[in-house]
Amino acid sequence: MASEKDDIDPVSVDAAQSSAAESDGENGTVANVFQNAKAAADKEHNMTLLQGIKLYPKAVAWSVLISTCIVMEGYDISLISNFYAFKQFNQKFGVRLEDGSYQVPAPWQAGLSNGAAVGEIFGLFLNGWLSERFGYRWTILGSLAWLTAFISLFFTADNVQTLLAGEILCGIPWGLFQTLTITYASEVCPVALRGYLTTYVNFCWGLGQFIGIGxxxxxxxxxxxxxxRIPYALQWMWPLPLGIAIFMAPESPWWLVRKGRIADAKRSLLRLTSRNDETGFDADETIAMMVHTTALEAKITHGATYWDCFKGTDLRRTEIVCMAWAMQNLSGNSFSNYSTYFLEQAGLSTSHAYSFAMGQYAINMIGVFGAWGLMSVGIGRRTLYLSGLCGLCAMLMIMGFLGLVPQSHRNAGSLATGSMMIVWALFYQLSVGTVCYSLVSELSTRRLQIKTIVLGRNLYNVVAIICNVLTPFMLNPSAWDWGNYAGFFWGGVCFCCVVYTYFRLPEPQGRSFAELDVLFERGTSARKFASTQVDVFGEEVATNVIDSYNEKDSGQIRA
Structure with a gap:
């Protein structure tokens, strides 16, 4: 855990005020910062999707580029889980069974699948310190260099132990990418674009998996x-072009504000926006809004360490972010990750199993755009998440009942199972798989966002490890050999997720970061988030912000 001294850089309010005074020719008073912040917040609330794209086209482009780092992780994760149904891979790294075929033993399947998750846990915790200290760009560039070096372990592996070492060591930068891409997307764009750019990360997962299976x-x-070996070698095609592009990317203006670099934050913001604007955009007003939100969070959240994620109102926010991510696996995602292996064990030929898997991963990408369409017509994140879980639960139970098909109709049952897995993938991507990325980026405070998302993604990885231990044993014919009956198990777990989501998951759609801070501070019920009115520039909130500006012991806004 990083110390507060290392992790926190004071942001002088005087610096923010003098910057505003230089640009506006006015007194850099708290009142001016407050007035500018309110003007920027009002403009963001009234901004349409089209206006956001016209004003922030460069932010969209840079966010899409940086999110592409996730393609690498999706590619490798699809390789290792789908190699279990690959004859040549099994002959090299597996053991011979009594019928003469080769299988990687279930314990090693679990170990290889979990190797990346273990590395990602280390990478995620490092990210909480590295990205706040060095910024998003340099952290990503260092991760790409590390990844380039250790891809060689996959390419040269001669035994399963070397593969495991490669999964763990490459998992470290993958863990960094998992959260940096989301936090960067959420910080460089306005409210109108936030849901789309954060959920684009899920499209990158699907793209990587689709390329891998292809x-x-x-x-x-x-x-x-x-x-x-060729599929593993193709991992080297990503780091160099991505590294060159990311070197030229602007840093997050929110990160620069937290570090007290107000002038740099304004320059970065101007690099993210266009002069073609219909909303009356003013960079100084937007920077003032960032300073105002940082001040509000400084009053509500008195520190910025991992321990602070479990204090006061941030405990609730951390819990929701952690569960939103964990439920991706608990809703049956790990079951789906073994789709080719599962379908092969269910009776399909290897080529047909991979064809179904390609269809599933194509649905993964298309589903993201479908979720965008649903969000654009006003369907809330909470509604999509809850409805999706209900659909997933039903699909899993149907897959379980398909296990009751008699042996004489096994081929028809296998085809029905494959079709149902594609329907499951569609429900998943239209809801839980995509919307989760928007939820976790919106429900944490700016000051603790990286650390909260790190904790959430790490719980995702811990749950993934448990699922990756259970799933091979459920499906492997040399172990439990449950086959379709595994659907009953995951269907029951998914039902528990439905209950949790109904009572605990709030609706953040259309809310500014400051509004969400106030709603959590007041302890608003999850089911009333959408309907509760809140004024972040009212007297009560203004007092908190001014107190933060005038903090006796520091006179600073803390990052």
Missing amino acids: VIRSMLNRTDEWSF
Whole structure:
């Protein structure tokens, strides 16, 4: 855990005020900062999606570029889980069974699948310190360099132990990418674009998985070791072009404000916006809004360490973010990750199993755009998440009942199971899989956002480890051999997620970060978030912000 001294840089209010005075020719008073912040917040609330795209086209482009780092993780995760149904991979790294076929033993399947998750846990905790200290850009660039070096372990692996080492060591930068991409997207765009750019990360997951499964399928006719070494070698195609582009990207203006670099924050904001504007955009007003929100959070949240995520109102926010991410796995996602292996064990040929998997991953990408469409017509994040979980629960139970199909109709049952998995993937991507990324970026405070998301993603990884231990044993014919009956287990777990979501998950759609801070501070019920009116520039909130400005012991806004 980083110390407060290392992790917190004071932001002088005087610096913010003098910057406003230089640009506006006015007195840099708290009242001016307050007035500018309110003007910027009003403009964001009234901004339409089209206006946001016209004003922030560069922010959209940079966010999309940085989110592409997630493609690398999606690609590798799809390789390792789908190689279990790959004959050449099993012959190299598996053991011979009594019927003469080869299988990677269930314990090693679990170990390999969990290797990346273990590395990601370390990477995520490092991210909480590295990104706040060095900024988003340099943290990503360092991660890409690390990844370039350790991809060689996959390419040269001669035994399953080397593969495991590669998964763990490459998992460290993947863990960094998992949260940095989301926090960067949420900080460089206005409210009108926030839900779309944060959920685009899920499209990148689907794209990486689709490319991975496509590469494996193209290697089915090869009989040598290059059939699995070439897919691993293709991981080297990502880091260099991404590194060059990210080096030129602007830093998050929110991060710069938290560090007291007000002038740099304004320059970064101008690099993210366009002169083609219909909303009356003013960079100084937007910077003032960032200073105002930082001041409000400084009053509500008295520190910025991991321990502070479990204090006061932030405990509730941390819990919700952690559960929103954990429920991605608890709703049956790990079951879906083994789709080719599962379908092969259910009776489909290897080529048909991979074809169904490609359809599933194509749905993963298309589903993201479907979720965007649902959000654009005003359907809230909470509604999408809750409805999606209900659909997933039903699909999992149906897959379980398909296990009752008699052996004489096994092929028809297998095809029905494959079709149901594609329907499951559609429900997942239209709701839980996509909306989660928007929820976790919106429900944490700016000051603790990276650390809260790190904790949430780490719970996701811990749950993934548990699921990755259970799932191979459920499906492997040399272990429990549950087959379709695993659907009953995950359906029951998914029902518990439905109950939690109904009572605990709030609706953040259309709310500014400051409004969400006040709603959590007042202890508003999750079911009343959407209907509760709140004025972040009212007298009560203004007092909190001014107190933060005039803090006796520091006279500073703390990051």
